[in-house]
Amino acid sequence: MVTSTNGGNTTYIPVISPLLAAPLGNHLLVESRATILDSYFPKGNGQPGYTSSSFLGLSYLQLNYLANSHMTVVAGEFLTPFGTYNERLTPIWISNFESAPLTFSLGTMNSGSSVGGMLRGSGVSTNSISLDYAGYFSAASTNEQFNSQRSAGGRAALYLPEARLEIGASYNRRLQDQHQNFIGLHLWWEPADALVKFRSEYAHGQHAQGYWMESEFHLTRATDANTFRRGFQPVVRWQQTFRSSPDSSDELPSADTNRADFGLDYLFPHEVRINTSYSRQFASTGNRNIWQTGLVYRFLFPTWRSK
Known part of the structure:
Protein backbone atom coordinates (compact mmCIF):
# COMPACT_ATOMS: atom_id res chain seq x y z
CA MET A 1 0.00 0.00 0.00
CA THR A 11 -2.64 9.53 -4.36
CA TYR A 12 -3.38 6.09 -2.86
CA ILE A 13 -2.00 3.00 -4.62
CA PRO A 14 -2.69 -0.57 -3.48
CA VAL A 15 -0.33 -2.79 -5.50
CA ILE A 16 0.49 -6.49 -5.88
CA SER A 17 3.73 -7.55 -7.55
CA PRO A 18 3.85 -11.34 -8.10
CA LEU A 19 7.13 -12.93 -9.12
CA LEU A 20 7.74 -16.36 -10.66
CA ALA A 21 11.01 -18.31 -10.84
CA ALA A 22 10.45 -21.73 -12.45
CA PRO A 23 13.43 -24.00 -13.16
CA LEU A 24 13.00 -26.42 -16.07
CA GLY A 25 15.75 -28.95 -15.53
CA ASN A 26 19.31 -27.94 -14.75
CA HIS A 27 19.88 -25.38 -17.50
CA LEU A 28 16.57 -23.56 -18.11
CA LEU A 29 14.87 -21.02 -15.87
CA VAL A 30 11.69 -19.05 -16.54
CA GLU A 31 11.46 -15.72 -14.70
CA SER A 32 8.64 -13.20 -14.60
CA ARG A 33 7.37 -10.28 -12.54
CA ALA A 34 4.04 -8.51 -12.90
CA THR A 35 2.45 -5.39 -11.45
CA ILE A 36 -1.23 -5.16 -10.54
CA LEU A 37 -2.42 -1.87 -9.06
CA ASP A 38 -5.23 0.62 -8.62
CA SER A 39 -4.47 4.31 -8.34
CA TYR A 40 -6.86 6.67 -6.54
CA PHE A 41 -6.13 10.37 -7.08
CA PRO A 42 -7.95 13.76 -6.90
CA LYS A 43 -10.15 14.62 -9.88
CA GLY A 44 -8.48 18.00 -10.36
CA ASN A 45 -9.81 21.22 -11.96
CA GLY A 46 -11.44 22.12 -8.67
CA GLN A 47 -13.74 19.06 -8.70
CA PRO A 48 -14.31 17.35 -5.34
CA GLY A 49 -13.63 13.67 -4.76
CA TYR A 50 -11.33 11.09 -6.28
CA THR A 51 -11.11 9.10 -9.49
CA SER A 52 -9.18 5.91 -10.14
CA SER A 53 -7.31 3.99 -12.80
CA SER A 54 -6.10 0.39 -12.95
CA PHE A 55 -2.94 -1.12 -14.38
CA LEU A 56 -1.91 -4.70 -15.12
CA GLY A 57 1.36 -5.40 -16.84
CA LEU A 58 4.51 -7.51 -16.93
CA SER A 59 7.84 -6.05 -15.90
CA TYR A 60 9.57 -8.96 -17.61
CA LEU A 61 8.99 -12.49 -18.89
CA GLN A 62 12.20 -14.23 -19.87
CA LEU A 63 13.74 -17.64 -20.50
CA ASN A 64 17.27 -18.11 -19.20
CA TYR A 65 19.61 -20.76 -20.57
CA LEU A 66 22.47 -21.35 -18.12
CA ALA A 67 25.13 -22.22 -20.68
CA ASN A 68 28.07 -22.42 -18.25
CA SER A 69 29.54 -20.68 -15.21
CA HIS A 70 30.45 -17.63 -17.32
CA MET A 71 27.43 -17.15 -19.56
CA THR A 72 23.64 -17.07 -19.42
CA VAL A 73 21.59 -16.64 -22.59
CA VAL A 74 18.34 -14.68 -22.11
CA ALA A 75 15.40 -14.41 -24.50
CA GLY A 76 12.05 -12.65 -24.15
CA GLU A 77 11.18 -9.47 -22.27
CA PHE A 78 13.88 -8.53 -19.76
CA LEU A 79 14.84 -5.53 -17.64
CA THR A 80 17.16 -3.29 -19.66
CA PRO A 81 20.68 -3.65 -18.18
CA PHE A 82 21.48 0.05 -17.87
CA GLY A 83 22.78 1.30 -14.53
CA THR A 84 21.76 -0.52 -11.37
CA TYR A 85 18.41 0.83 -10.20
CA ASN A 86 16.31 -0.86 -12.88
CA GLU A 87 17.45 -4.43 -12.16
CA ARG A 88 18.28 -4.25 -8.45
CA LEU A 89 16.08 -1.69 -6.71
CA THR A 90 12.72 -1.60 -8.53
CA PRO A 91 11.11 -4.50 -6.57
CA ILE A 92 8.75 -2.93 -4.04
CA TRP A 93 10.11 -5.13 -1.23
CA ILE A 94 13.70 -3.89 -1.76
CA SER A 95 13.71 -0.16 -2.61
CA ASN A 96 14.23 2.32 0.24
CA PHE A 97 12.11 5.00 -1.45
CA GLU A 98 8.72 4.60 -3.10
CA SER A 99 9.70 6.79 -6.07
CA ALA A 100 12.40 6.02 -8.62
CA PRO A 101 15.26 8.49 -9.20
CA LEU A 102 14.55 11.35 -11.60
CA THR A 103 17.09 9.93 -14.07
CA PHE A 104 15.51 6.46 -14.17
CA SER A 105 14.24 6.75 -17.76
CA LEU A 106 17.64 7.73 -19.20
CA GLY A 107 19.05 4.63 -20.88
CA THR A 108 16.21 2.32 -19.86
CA MET A 109 14.01 3.40 -22.79
CA ASN A 110 11.33 4.77 -20.41
CA SER A 111 9.53 1.45 -19.95
CA GLY A 112 12.54 -0.16 -18.24
CA SER A 113 12.28 -3.34 -20.31
CA SER A 114 13.46 -4.63 -23.68
CA VAL A 115 12.22 -7.41 -25.96
CA GLY A 116 14.90 -9.49 -27.66
CA GLY A 117 18.02 -11.32 -26.55
CA MET A 118 20.78 -10.82 -24.01
CA LEU A 119 24.08 -12.43 -23.01
CA ARG A 120 25.24 -11.92 -19.44
CA GLY A 121 27.49 -13.52 -16.89
CA SER A 122 30.76 -13.39 -15.01
CA GLY A 123 33.82 -12.90 -17.20
CA VAL A 124 36.32 -13.21 -14.35
CA SER A 125 35.73 -14.27 -10.76
CA THR A 126 38.42 -14.74 -8.11
CA ASN A 127 38.70 -14.11 -4.38
CA SER A 128 40.02 -10.61 -5.01
CA ILE A 129 38.22 -9.43 -8.16
CA SER A 130 35.05 -10.04 -10.15
CA LEU A 131 34.09 -8.72 -13.57
CA ASP A 132 30.53 -9.17 -14.84
CA TYR A 133 28.97 -8.16 -18.13
CA ALA A 134 25.62 -7.89 -19.93
CA GLY A 135 25.03 -7.18 -23.62
CA TYR A 136 21.65 -7.07 -25.38
CA PHE A 137 19.68 -6.26 -28.50
CA SER A 138 16.05 -5.15 -28.37
CA ALA A 139 13.56 -5.19 -31.23
CA ALA A 140 10.85 -2.58 -31.78
CA SER A 141 7.50 -3.78 -30.45
CA THR A 142 4.19 -1.97 -30.09
CA ASN A 143 2.42 -4.85 -28.36
CA GLU A 144 0.54 -3.60 -25.30
CA GLN A 145 2.18 -6.10 -22.95
CA PHE A 146 5.57 -6.33 -24.67
CA ASN A 147 6.29 -2.75 -25.67
CA SER A 148 9.89 -1.85 -26.49
CA GLN A 149 12.09 0.28 -28.70
CA ARG A 150 14.78 -0.91 -31.08
CA SER A 151 18.05 -0.50 -29.23
CA ALA A 152 21.30 -2.18 -28.27
CA GLY A 153 23.72 -1.78 -25.40
CA GLY A 154 25.24 -3.33 -22.34
CA ARG A 155 26.88 -2.92 -18.98
CA ALA A 156 30.16 -3.98 -17.39
CA ALA A 157 31.06 -3.82 -13.70
CA LEU A 158 34.17 -4.43 -11.63
CA TYR A 159 33.61 -5.71 -8.09
CA LEU A 160 36.19 -5.96 -5.31
CA PRO A 161 34.86 -8.54 -2.80
CA GLU A 162 37.15 -7.61 0.10
CA ALA A 163 36.21 -3.93 -0.03
CA ARG A 164 32.67 -4.70 -1.26
CA LEU A 165 33.16 -1.92 -3.79
CA GLU A 166 31.61 -1.95 -7.28
CA ILE A 167 32.33 0.37 -10.21
CA GLY A 168 30.51 0.00 -13.51
CA ALA A 169 29.60 1.62 -16.81
CA SER A 170 26.58 1.28 -19.12
CA TYR A 171 25.87 2.16 -22.74
CA ASN A 172 22.65 2.25 -24.73
CA ARG A 173 22.06 3.13 -28.40
CA ARG A 174 18.51 3.88 -29.53
CA LEU A 175 18.13 2.58 -33.08
CA GLN A 176 14.71 3.89 -34.08
CA ASP A 177 13.14 7.30 -34.68
CA GLN A 178 15.75 9.80 -33.49
CA HIS A 179 18.92 7.79 -32.83
CA GLN A 180 20.47 8.65 -29.47
CA ASN A 181 23.33 7.50 -27.27
CA PHE A 182 23.02 7.06 -23.49
CA ILE A 183 25.97 6.63 -21.14
CA GLY A 184 25.83 5.63 -17.48
CA LEU A 185 28.24 5.18 -14.56
CA HIS A 186 27.61 3.70 -11.13
CA LEU A 187 29.47 3.31 -7.84
CA TRP A 188 28.31 1.13 -4.94
CA TRP A 189 30.07 0.64 -1.61
CA GLU A 190 28.44 -1.77 0.85
CA PRO A 191 30.94 -2.87 3.52
CA ALA A 192 30.11 -6.09 5.35
CA ASP A 193 28.19 -5.48 8.58
CA ALA A 194 28.82 -1.71 8.32
CA LEU A 195 26.53 1.00 9.69
CA VAL A 196 26.58 2.96 6.41
CA LYS A 197 26.08 1.87 2.78
CA PHE A 198 26.39 4.04 -0.32
CA ARG A 199 24.95 3.78 -3.85
CA SER A 200 25.14 6.20 -6.76
CA GLU A 201 24.45 6.51 -10.50
CA TYR A 202 25.09 9.00 -13.26
CA ALA A 203 23.31 9.01 -16.64
CA HIS A 204 23.83 11.16 -19.72
CA GLY A 205 21.50 11.49 -22.71
CA GLN A 206 21.34 13.73 -25.76
CA HIS A 207 19.00 16.27 -24.13
CA ALA A 208 19.57 15.84 -20.39
CA GLN A 209 21.81 14.34 -17.74
CA GLY A 210 21.74 13.78 -14.02
CA TYR A 211 22.81 11.75 -11.04
CA TRP A 212 21.61 10.41 -7.71
CA MET A 213 23.43 9.42 -4.52
CA GLU A 214 21.86 7.38 -1.74
CA SER A 215 23.09 6.41 1.71
CA GLU A 216 21.35 4.11 4.17
CA PHE A 217 22.24 4.03 7.84
CA HIS A 218 21.86 1.27 10.41
CA LEU A 219 21.60 2.10 14.10
CA THR A 220 23.12 -1.22 15.12
CA ARG A 221 25.06 -3.96 13.39
CA ALA A 222 23.30 -7.04 12.04
CA THR A 223 24.67 -9.17 14.89
CA ASP A 224 23.28 -6.87 17.60
CA ALA A 225 20.76 -8.54 19.88
CA ASN A 226 18.52 -5.47 20.03
CA THR A 227 16.11 -6.40 17.26
CA PHE A 228 13.97 -3.26 17.77
CA ARG A 229 16.79 -0.81 17.04
CA ARG A 230 18.12 -3.05 14.28
CA GLY A 231 14.89 -2.56 12.36
CA PHE A 232 15.29 1.22 11.93
CA GLN A 233 16.93 2.35 8.70
CA PRO A 234 17.33 6.10 7.99
CA VAL A 235 18.04 6.85 4.33
CA VAL A 236 19.09 9.96 2.41
CA ARG A 237 19.12 10.55 -1.34
CA TRP A 238 20.32 13.60 -3.27
CA GLN A 239 19.45 14.09 -6.93
CA GLN A 240 20.17 16.61 -9.67
CA THR A 241 19.09 16.74 -13.31
CA PHE A 242 20.32 19.17 -15.96
CA ARG A 243 18.34 20.01 -19.11
CA SER A 244 20.47 20.86 -22.18
CA SER A 245 17.62 21.06 -24.72
CA PRO A 246 13.84 20.50 -24.76
CA ASP A 247 12.68 16.88 -25.10
CA SER A 248 9.43 15.41 -23.82
CA SER A 249 10.36 11.80 -24.61
CA ASP A 250 13.06 11.29 -21.95
CA GLU A 251 10.58 11.94 -19.08
CA LEU A 252 13.05 14.07 -17.13
CA PRO A 253 12.00 17.46 -15.66
CA SER A 254 11.72 20.24 -18.24
CA ALA A 255 14.12 22.43 -16.23
CA ASP A 256 17.21 21.90 -14.08
CA THR A 257 16.03 20.27 -10.86
CA ASN A 258 17.50 19.62 -7.42
CA ARG A 259 15.83 17.19 -5.04
CA ALA A 260 16.61 15.98 -1.52
CA ASP A 261 14.89 12.84 -0.18
CA PHE A 262 14.88 11.94 3.50
CA GLY A 263 13.45 8.61 4.61
CA LEU A 264 12.96 6.56 7.75
CA ASP A 265 12.21 2.90 7.08
CA TYR A 266 11.50 0.12 9.55
CA LEU A 267 12.14 -3.52 8.74
CA PHE A 268 9.98 -5.88 10.77
CA PRO A 269 10.67 -9.61 11.01
CA HIS A 270 8.85 -11.92 8.58
CA GLU A 271 9.42 -9.76 5.47
CA VAL A 272 7.34 -6.72 6.52
CA ARG A 273 8.63 -3.17 6.07
CA ILE A 274 7.36 0.39 6.38
CA ASN A 275 8.86 3.11 4.19
CA THR A 276 8.32 6.80 4.97
CA SER A 277 9.96 9.74 3.22
CA TYR A 278 9.88 13.49 2.78
CA SER A 279 11.29 15.17 -0.35
CA ARG A 280 11.90 18.79 -1.23
CA GLN A 281 12.23 19.56 -4.94
CA PHE A 282 13.72 22.80 -6.25
CA ALA A 283 13.30 23.97 -9.87
CA SER A 284 12.63 27.15 -11.83
CA THR A 285 9.21 25.72 -12.71
CA GLY A 286 8.30 25.68 -9.00
CA ASN A 287 9.33 24.18 -5.67
CA ARG A 288 7.29 21.44 -4.07
CA ASN A 289 7.07 19.09 -1.09
CA ILE A 290 6.55 15.36 -1.59
CA TRP A 291 5.48 13.00 1.20
CA GLN A 292 5.39 9.25 0.63
CA THR A 293 4.66 6.16 2.70
CA GLY A 294 4.61 2.47 1.88
CA LEU A 295 3.59 -0.67 3.76
CA VAL A 296 5.08 -3.77 2.15
CA TYR A 297 4.60 -7.45 2.95
CA ARG A 298 6.61 -10.06 1.08
CA PHE A 299 5.88 -13.78 1.17
CA LEU A 300 7.30 -16.75 -0.73
CA PHE A 301 6.10 -20.29 -1.27
CA PRO A 302 6.88 -23.22 -3.58
CA THR A 303 4.40 -23.56 -6.42
CA TRP A 304 4.99 -27.29 -6.64
CA ARG A 305 6.92 -29.96 -4.80
CA SER A 306 10.43 -30.80 -5.89
CA LYS A 307 11.40 -34.39 -6.58
Whole structure:
Protein backbone atom coordinates (compact mmCIF):
# COMPACT_ATOMS: atom_id res chain seq x y z
CA MET A 1 0.00 0.00 0.00
CA VAL A 2 1.59 3.28 -1.15
CA THR A 3 0.52 6.88 -0.55
CA SER A 4 2.11 9.92 -2.19
CA THR A 5 1.36 13.59 -1.50
CA ASN A 6 2.88 15.73 -4.24
CA GLY A 7 2.30 19.46 -4.11
CA GLY A 8 -0.69 18.95 -1.82
CA ASN A 9 -2.41 16.25 -3.92
CA THR A 10 -2.52 12.77 -2.37
CA THR A 11 -2.64 9.53 -4.36
CA TYR A 12 -3.38 6.09 -2.86
CA ILE A 13 -2.00 3.00 -4.62
CA PRO A 14 -2.69 -0.57 -3.48
CA VAL A 15 -0.33 -2.79 -5.50
CA ILE A 16 0.49 -6.49 -5.88
CA SER A 17 3.73 -7.55 -7.55
CA PRO A 18 3.85 -11.34 -8.10
CA LEU A 19 7.13 -12.93 -9.12
CA LEU A 20 7.74 -16.36 -10.66
CA ALA A 21 11.01 -18.31 -10.84
CA ALA A 22 10.45 -21.73 -12.45
CA PRO A 23 13.43 -24.00 -13.16
CA LEU A 24 13.00 -26.42 -16.07
CA GLY A 25 15.75 -28.95 -15.53
CA ASN A 26 19.31 -27.94 -14.75
CA HIS A 27 19.88 -25.38 -17.50
CA LEU A 28 16.57 -23.56 -18.11
CA LEU A 29 14.87 -21.02 -15.87
CA VAL A 30 11.69 -19.05 -16.54
CA GLU A 31 11.46 -15.72 -14.70
CA SER A 32 8.64 -13.20 -14.60
CA ARG A 33 7.37 -10.28 -12.54
CA ALA A 34 4.04 -8.51 -12.90
CA THR A 35 2.45 -5.39 -11.45
CA ILE A 36 -1.23 -5.16 -10.54
CA LEU A 37 -2.42 -1.87 -9.06
CA ASP A 38 -5.23 0.62 -8.62
CA SER A 39 -4.47 4.31 -8.34
CA TYR A 40 -6.86 6.67 -6.54
CA PHE A 41 -6.13 10.37 -7.08
CA PRO A 42 -7.95 13.76 -6.90
CA LYS A 43 -10.15 14.62 -9.88
CA GLY A 44 -8.48 18.00 -10.36
CA ASN A 45 -9.81 21.22 -11.96
CA GLY A 46 -11.44 22.12 -8.67
CA GLN A 47 -13.74 19.06 -8.70
CA PRO A 48 -14.31 17.35 -5.34
CA GLY A 49 -13.63 13.67 -4.76
CA TYR A 50 -11.33 11.09 -6.28
CA THR A 51 -11.11 9.10 -9.49
CA SER A 52 -9.18 5.91 -10.14
CA SER A 53 -7.31 3.99 -12.80
CA SER A 54 -6.10 0.39 -12.95
CA PHE A 55 -2.94 -1.12 -14.38
CA LEU A 56 -1.91 -4.70 -15.12
CA GLY A 57 1.36 -5.40 -16.84
CA LEU A 58 4.51 -7.51 -16.93
CA SER A 59 7.84 -6.05 -15.90
CA TYR A 60 9.57 -8.96 -17.61
CA LEU A 61 8.99 -12.49 -18.89
CA GLN A 62 12.20 -14.23 -19.87
CA LEU A 63 13.74 -17.64 -20.50
CA ASN A 64 17.27 -18.11 -19.20
CA TYR A 65 19.61 -20.76 -20.57
CA LEU A 66 22.47 -21.35 -18.12
CA ALA A 67 25.13 -22.22 -20.68
CA ASN A 68 28.07 -22.42 -18.25
CA SER A 69 29.54 -20.68 -15.21
CA HIS A 70 30.45 -17.63 -17.32
CA MET A 71 27.43 -17.15 -19.56
CA THR A 72 23.64 -17.07 -19.42
CA VAL A 73 21.59 -16.64 -22.59
CA VAL A 74 18.34 -14.68 -22.11
CA ALA A 75 15.40 -14.41 -24.50
CA GLY A 76 12.05 -12.65 -24.15
CA GLU A 77 11.18 -9.47 -22.27
CA PHE A 78 13.88 -8.53 -19.76
CA LEU A 79 14.84 -5.53 -17.64
CA THR A 80 17.16 -3.29 -19.66
CA PRO A 81 20.68 -3.65 -18.18
CA PHE A 82 21.48 0.05 -17.87
CA GLY A 83 22.78 1.30 -14.53
CA THR A 84 21.76 -0.52 -11.37
CA TYR A 85 18.41 0.83 -10.20
CA ASN A 86 16.31 -0.86 -12.88
CA GLU A 87 17.45 -4.43 -12.16
CA ARG A 88 18.28 -4.25 -8.45
CA LEU A 89 16.08 -1.69 -6.71
CA THR A 90 12.72 -1.60 -8.53
CA PRO A 91 11.11 -4.50 -6.57
CA ILE A 92 8.75 -2.93 -4.04
CA TRP A 93 10.11 -5.13 -1.23
CA ILE A 94 13.70 -3.89 -1.76
CA SER A 95 13.71 -0.16 -2.61
CA ASN A 96 14.23 2.32 0.24
CA PHE A 97 12.11 5.00 -1.45
CA GLU A 98 8.72 4.60 -3.10
CA SER A 99 9.70 6.79 -6.07
CA ALA A 100 12.40 6.02 -8.62
CA PRO A 101 15.26 8.49 -9.20
CA LEU A 102 14.55 11.35 -11.60
CA THR A 103 17.09 9.93 -14.07
CA PHE A 104 15.51 6.46 -14.17
CA SER A 105 14.24 6.75 -17.76
CA LEU A 106 17.64 7.73 -19.20
CA GLY A 107 19.05 4.63 -20.88
CA THR A 108 16.21 2.32 -19.86
CA MET A 109 14.01 3.40 -22.79
CA ASN A 110 11.33 4.77 -20.41
CA SER A 111 9.53 1.45 -19.95
CA GLY A 112 12.54 -0.16 -18.24
CA SER A 113 12.28 -3.34 -20.31
CA SER A 114 13.46 -4.63 -23.68
CA VAL A 115 12.22 -7.41 -25.96
CA GLY A 116 14.90 -9.49 -27.66
CA GLY A 117 18.02 -11.32 -26.55
CA MET A 118 20.78 -10.82 -24.01
CA LEU A 119 24.08 -12.43 -23.01
CA ARG A 120 25.24 -11.92 -19.44
CA GLY A 121 27.49 -13.52 -16.89
CA SER A 122 30.76 -13.39 -15.01
CA GLY A 123 33.82 -12.90 -17.20
CA VAL A 124 36.32 -13.21 -14.35
CA SER A 125 35.73 -14.27 -10.76
CA THR A 126 38.42 -14.74 -8.11
CA ASN A 127 38.70 -14.11 -4.38
CA SER A 128 40.02 -10.61 -5.01
CA ILE A 129 38.22 -9.43 -8.16
CA SER A 130 35.05 -10.04 -10.15
CA LEU A 131 34.09 -8.72 -13.57
CA ASP A 132 30.53 -9.17 -14.84
CA TYR A 133 28.97 -8.16 -18.13
CA ALA A 134 25.62 -7.89 -19.93
CA GLY A 135 25.03 -7.18 -23.62
CA TYR A 136 21.65 -7.07 -25.38
CA PHE A 137 19.68 -6.26 -28.50
CA SER A 138 16.05 -5.15 -28.37
CA ALA A 139 13.56 -5.19 -31.23
CA ALA A 140 10.85 -2.58 -31.78
CA SER A 141 7.50 -3.78 -30.45
CA THR A 142 4.19 -1.97 -30.09
CA ASN A 143 2.42 -4.85 -28.36
CA GLU A 144 0.54 -3.60 -25.30
CA GLN A 145 2.18 -6.10 -22.95
CA PHE A 146 5.57 -6.33 -24.67
CA ASN A 147 6.29 -2.75 -25.67
CA SER A 148 9.89 -1.85 -26.49
CA GLN A 149 12.09 0.28 -28.70
CA ARG A 150 14.78 -0.91 -31.08
CA SER A 151 18.05 -0.50 -29.23
CA ALA A 152 21.30 -2.18 -28.27
CA GLY A 153 23.72 -1.78 -25.40
CA GLY A 154 25.24 -3.33 -22.34
CA ARG A 155 26.88 -2.92 -18.98
CA ALA A 156 30.16 -3.98 -17.39
CA ALA A 157 31.06 -3.82 -13.70
CA LEU A 158 34.17 -4.43 -11.63
CA TYR A 159 33.61 -5.71 -8.09
CA LEU A 160 36.19 -5.96 -5.31
CA PRO A 161 34.86 -8.54 -2.80
CA GLU A 162 37.15 -7.61 0.10
CA ALA A 163 36.21 -3.93 -0.03
CA ARG A 164 32.67 -4.70 -1.26
CA LEU A 165 33.16 -1.92 -3.79
CA GLU A 166 31.61 -1.95 -7.28
CA ILE A 167 32.33 0.37 -10.21
CA GLY A 168 30.51 0.00 -13.51
CA ALA A 169 29.60 1.62 -16.81
CA SER A 170 26.58 1.28 -19.12
CA TYR A 171 25.87 2.16 -22.74
CA ASN A 172 22.65 2.25 -24.73
CA ARG A 173 22.06 3.13 -28.40
CA ARG A 174 18.51 3.88 -29.53
CA LEU A 175 18.13 2.58 -33.08
CA GLN A 176 14.71 3.89 -34.08
CA ASP A 177 13.14 7.30 -34.68
CA GLN A 178 15.75 9.80 -33.49
CA HIS A 179 18.92 7.79 -32.83
CA GLN A 180 20.47 8.65 -29.47
CA ASN A 181 23.33 7.50 -27.27
CA PHE A 182 23.02 7.06 -23.49
CA ILE A 183 25.97 6.63 -21.14
CA GLY A 184 25.83 5.63 -17.48
CA LEU A 185 28.24 5.18 -14.56
CA HIS A 186 27.61 3.70 -11.13
CA LEU A 187 29.47 3.31 -7.84
CA TRP A 188 28.31 1.13 -4.94
CA TRP A 189 30.07 0.64 -1.61
CA GLU A 190 28.44 -1.77 0.85
CA PRO A 191 30.94 -2.87 3.52
CA ALA A 192 30.11 -6.09 5.35
CA ASP A 193 28.19 -5.48 8.58
CA ALA A 194 28.82 -1.71 8.32
CA LEU A 195 26.53 1.00 9.69
CA VAL A 196 26.58 2.96 6.41
CA LYS A 197 26.08 1.87 2.78
CA PHE A 198 26.39 4.04 -0.32
CA ARG A 199 24.95 3.78 -3.85
CA SER A 200 25.14 6.20 -6.76
CA GLU A 201 24.45 6.51 -10.50
CA TYR A 202 25.09 9.00 -13.26
CA ALA A 203 23.31 9.01 -16.64
CA HIS A 204 23.83 11.16 -19.72
CA GLY A 205 21.50 11.49 -22.71
CA GLN A 206 21.34 13.73 -25.76
CA HIS A 207 19.00 16.27 -24.13
CA ALA A 208 19.57 15.84 -20.39
CA GLN A 209 21.81 14.34 -17.74
CA GLY A 210 21.74 13.78 -14.02
CA TYR A 211 22.81 11.75 -11.04
CA TRP A 212 21.61 10.41 -7.71
CA MET A 213 23.43 9.42 -4.52
CA GLU A 214 21.86 7.38 -1.74
CA SER A 215 23.09 6.41 1.71
CA GLU A 216 21.35 4.11 4.17
CA PHE A 217 22.24 4.03 7.84
CA HIS A 218 21.86 1.27 10.41
CA LEU A 219 21.60 2.10 14.10
CA THR A 220 23.12 -1.22 15.12
CA ARG A 221 25.06 -3.96 13.39
CA ALA A 222 23.30 -7.04 12.04
CA THR A 223 24.67 -9.17 14.89
CA ASP A 224 23.28 -6.87 17.60
CA ALA A 225 20.76 -8.54 19.88
CA ASN A 226 18.52 -5.47 20.03
CA THR A 227 16.11 -6.40 17.26
CA PHE A 228 13.97 -3.26 17.77
CA ARG A 229 16.79 -0.81 17.04
CA ARG A 230 18.12 -3.05 14.28
CA GLY A 231 14.89 -2.56 12.36
CA PHE A 232 15.29 1.22 11.93
CA GLN A 233 16.93 2.35 8.70
CA PRO A 234 17.33 6.10 7.99
CA VAL A 235 18.04 6.85 4.33
CA VAL A 236 19.09 9.96 2.41
CA ARG A 237 19.12 10.55 -1.34
CA TRP A 238 20.32 13.60 -3.27
CA GLN A 239 19.45 14.09 -6.93
CA GLN A 240 20.17 16.61 -9.67
CA THR A 241 19.09 16.74 -13.31
CA PHE A 242 20.32 19.17 -15.96
CA ARG A 243 18.34 20.01 -19.11
CA SER A 244 20.47 20.86 -22.18
CA SER A 245 17.62 21.06 -24.72
CA PRO A 246 13.84 20.50 -24.76
CA ASP A 247 12.68 16.88 -25.10
CA SER A 248 9.43 15.41 -23.82
CA SER A 249 10.36 11.80 -24.61
CA ASP A 250 13.06 11.29 -21.95
CA GLU A 251 10.58 11.94 -19.08
CA LEU A 252 13.05 14.07 -17.13
CA PRO A 253 12.00 17.46 -15.66
CA SER A 254 11.72 20.24 -18.24
CA ALA A 255 14.12 22.43 -16.23
CA ASP A 256 17.21 21.90 -14.08
CA THR A 257 16.03 20.27 -10.86
CA ASN A 258 17.50 19.62 -7.42
CA ARG A 259 15.83 17.19 -5.04
CA ALA A 260 16.61 15.98 -1.52
CA ASP A 261 14.89 12.84 -0.18
CA PHE A 262 14.88 11.94 3.50
CA GLY A 263 13.45 8.61 4.61
CA LEU A 264 12.96 6.56 7.75
CA ASP A 265 12.21 2.90 7.08
CA TYR A 266 11.50 0.12 9.55
CA LEU A 267 12.14 -3.52 8.74
CA PHE A 268 9.98 -5.88 10.77
CA PRO A 269 10.67 -9.61 11.01
CA HIS A 270 8.85 -11.92 8.58
CA GLU A 271 9.42 -9.76 5.47
CA VAL A 272 7.34 -6.72 6.52
CA ARG A 273 8.63 -3.17 6.07
CA ILE A 274 7.36 0.39 6.38
CA ASN A 275 8.86 3.11 4.19
CA THR A 276 8.32 6.80 4.97
CA SER A 277 9.96 9.74 3.22
CA TYR A 278 9.88 13.49 2.78
CA SER A 279 11.29 15.17 -0.35
CA ARG A 280 11.90 18.79 -1.23
CA GLN A 281 12.23 19.56 -4.94
CA PHE A 282 13.72 22.80 -6.25
CA ALA A 283 13.30 23.97 -9.87
CA SER A 284 12.63 27.15 -11.83
CA THR A 285 9.21 25.72 -12.71
CA GLY A 286 8.30 25.68 -9.00
CA ASN A 287 9.33 24.18 -5.67
CA ARG A 288 7.29 21.44 -4.07
CA ASN A 289 7.07 19.09 -1.09
CA ILE A 290 6.55 15.36 -1.59
CA TRP A 291 5.48 13.00 1.20
CA GLN A 292 5.39 9.25 0.63
CA THR A 293 4.66 6.16 2.70
CA GLY A 294 4.61 2.47 1.88
CA LEU A 295 3.59 -0.67 3.76
CA VAL A 296 5.08 -3.77 2.15
CA TYR A 297 4.60 -7.45 2.95
CA ARG A 298 6.61 -10.06 1.08
CA PHE A 299 5.88 -13.78 1.17
CA LEU A 300 7.30 -16.75 -0.73
CA PHE A 301 6.10 -20.29 -1.27
CA PRO A 302 6.88 -23.22 -3.58
CA THR A 303 4.40 -23.56 -6.42
CA TRP A 304 4.99 -27.29 -6.64
CA ARG A 305 6.92 -29.96 -4.80
CA SER A 306 10.43 -30.80 -5.89
CA LYS A 307 11.40 -34.39 -6.58
